[in-house]
Amino acid sequence: MKIRVLGLNGPGTRFPDLAHSETCYENVHVGIQKGKEVVEPFPGDASKARWEFEAKLVEKDAGLDLRGEFIQGRPGERFIYLSWGVLGPGGGFEMFRRAKLMLAPVDEDIMRKAEGEGSVLIAEVPLTADDGSPVCAALRPPRVQWSLSKN
Numbered sequence: 001m002k003i004r005v006l007g008l009n010g011p012g013t014r015f016p017d018l019a020h021s022e023t024c025y026e027n028v029h030v031g032i033q034k035g036k037e038v039v040e041p042f043p044g045d046a047s048k049a050r051w052e053f054e055a056k057l058v059e060k061d062a063g064l065d066l067r068g069e070f071i072q073g074r075p076g077e078r079f080i081y082l083s084w085g086v087l088g089p090g091g092g093f094e095m096f097r098r099a100k101l102m103l104a105p106v107d108e109d110i111m112r113k114a115e116g117e118g119s120v121l122i123a124e125v126p127l128t129a130d131d132g133s134p135v136c137a138a139l140r141p142p143r144v145q146w147s148l149s150k151n
């Protein structure tokens with residue numbers, strides 16, 4: 001199954017984290033987490049970020065389960081991480097917060113249809129939280145919208 005994550009309206013490349021620390025992050029980027037590594041970073045001020053990857057849908061006694069390099073968590077609690085961090089001059093990524101795109105709320109019928117050839121499971125998520133900071137925490141509808149699209 002193909003999954004496409006669309007991040008919309010980034011908060012910017014500078015983030016003064018006054019709520020949690022005295023730190024002001026510069027050159028802020030957002031990437032998707034593959035295992036323990038953050039890959040495909042986009043600048044924090046991007047109006048649109050797009051990540052696309054393959055996952056495997058598995059039938060289990062308790063229902064459907066998703067597996068793959070970008071799928072995190074235990075069965076029944078699966079999610080996709082979008083990770084925020086500072087991109088260093090050598091390309092190193094120093095993470096300071098993450099958002100979990102929770103997969104449990106995705107309708108099983110949509111997941112089954114996404115397995116069909118030419119179909120894509122799409123997650124649309126605003127990258128900016130209500131307070132103007134980089135979005136974080138566990139995101140479920142309506143904070144993330146799941147849909148099905150033809151390629």
